[in-house]
Amino acid sequence: MATKAKSRWADDEADAALEAQRKKEKAERKRLKAGKARKLEAERQARDAAPREADSADGPPAKRRRVSPEREATQPTTGSDGPSGVPKLLRFEGGTFGRCRSVENYDKLNDIEEGAYGWVSRAKEIVTGKVVALKRLKIDPKDRGGLPITGLREIQILKDCDHRNVVKLQEVVVGDDTSRIENIFLVLEFLEHDLKSILEDMPEPFLTSEVKTLLQQLASGIAYLHDNWILHRDLKTSNLLLNNRGQLKIADFGMARYVGDPPPNLTQLVVTLWYRAPELLLGATRYGRAIDMWSVGCIFGELLTREPLLQGRNEVDELTKIFELCGVPTEETWPSFRRLPNARSLRLPTGKAATGSAIRARFPLLTSAGVALLNSLLALDPERRPTAREMLAHEYFRQDPKPKQEAMFPTFPSKAGQERRRRRETPNAPARGQQAADFGAVDFTGIFSGREREERGGGFSLRMV
């Protein structure tokens, strides 16, 4: 079992799978073409096309078909025609299934994080010596609904994902007493840091080139998730992991879920307050990928200053901070916002001072391409935020300084590797059963008093020579 589990997740296999996927897509195109050609030819080739069948089609077949065992072991072949002209068919590989292993296959090394809900520790697989992170699924034994859907989603989504910027789930293991499945652990690849801890400890902010590398990796991971209909719904710096080779990986899929298009009605109780998009704060239940992009904007700001960008004390205060930074919405900047449940009774200030963005002034050292990107990510109207793919193509990443090579990334002392981390003061992701905020009538008209007199960013930036 042990060797099996290992080989299933080893990196070279993942690479092979990726390669196979690429080949598959190519083969698909080729085959469709070939299929058309074959169809035309078919009229001339009037040969017996019916598959062989047993004599009796109605009764149960007399004996089971035996499939040769090596079928499972064969690697996916390319779809191109073999040398003999016999078409080689694509093998779809889905693996097989079987019981979980026991957590006793791992030795705990140290706790990484003991948060409000979670428990993560560093551990070593006994047989291989491989270091992993063990994340224990939060289970409330009093919850008569059984295993929490959030945990099941987290596992399923991580199992389905395979991308260099998404943390890899190696397996799920359970406590030794399998008569009652209560202790469930996700075995994750171990990364030395999370971005939050690094930001808290670094004496100097990241260089622009480093910010770009991090953002690029983040956007590329999110593009992968969004392409596959996954919303993360809790992007924040403590959920972004970084290893000592400068690789960023998105973690903590406890809030994530698959969505269709159009997205179903969803709870607005997602995303940790400081990273929560305005449409969520205003009670939207139909939302999409843009809520993740808002969080990316918040993370962008945090990478630049080492401080969370919008630290509201509660929902109303968070919205206030957002409006202070981005300006209050108008019919023009966000045509549909008045239709959101919590927006109907809002009293908002008007006038140019209130509706303009203060992002340029808040980040005087950021280039105009950088400001443009941040501004678009923090667009109040979700429709106007870029997709992750659009973000990757943004001018900001092509300008000098270029994104730093991952291998050249500085290393940081790893807290996860050594000691128990202290608990942080960041608010937590909303818990199940919590009530969504209902503001009633809130008056925001006062938030900009005095702003007119403030020095506003005038569309230029100071250049450090």
Next chain:
Amino acid sequence: MSHMTNPLATPDRLFQRRSFGALPLELQDTIFFATQCLTQAAGILLQLPQSVTAQANVLLARYWLVEPLMAHEFSDVSAATLYLTAKCSPHPRSPRDLSNVYAYLLSASSTFFSPPTAPNNNNNNNPSAYYVSETAYQAFHTRLLALEGRVLYALSFDTHVALPHPLAVTYLQALEFLHVPKETIGGKAVQYLNAALLSPQMLYLTSQPNTLAVAAIYNAARDVGAKMPECEWWEVFDVEREELGFLVVGMRSVEGWGRKLREDMKAMGVERGMIMRKHVEAELSRRGLGVRIGNKVDAEEEAARMMDEKMEAMEVAG
């Protein structure tokens, strides 16, 4: 991403389980078929989309390839897999709903598995027969949650099921059947796919969705006498002639299984309703096979499982 594929049973595992299981083959098949039918019936009463119920069918098949058939009451396993798939879908159902539906289906009032010609089919409805007392509900609920964990454990928490139904619809778009509307064939193909869920041959564990979809289309087209392309069109969908042939027969034989099942159940004294563990135990002892069934089953299943693992280890090594 593996949205289009399923984890499959290795041929060895299938072979081992069926040959070295504690129960005679035909009993295994009867239990399997009846329980899958029960799941389908419950899915309908719970107003779940067929896609959700179908996933439960597939999870149940996988589960029983890993865990002993006799370890839990069959209807409980059915309920737990359905509860789990519904929970993971946009259509969750409460333990209370499941309790009510299964109590009804297992009651004498239910028409489940009673011959349609039975005389008192409709005036037999006796609500007190499927009234669920609070104690009964609590007991069901506790069993449901324990089994949910057990199913997840047995499947390594992989609840992903790719269904062939949408593929069949897509594939049909790419095919031309002269003179027959595609909807006719599509409808029939979906029927074949749903019937295949019930087959004790566990077709969803031996074949990937693309193959199932093509086999269903093939059968559907043949049924309505549609003229199929004369080339080996299944190759366009990456399906081999040999596997297609196997599935075509397998799908066509589900009806036969159904008839046989009813006879087998009758022979065991289950005239109507769901087969239970007690029926199987009685049947085993009638055949002189099943004294102290609980322990014996466990021991034999355990032996079979260990052989499975040995085979796996050999596969990996080789």
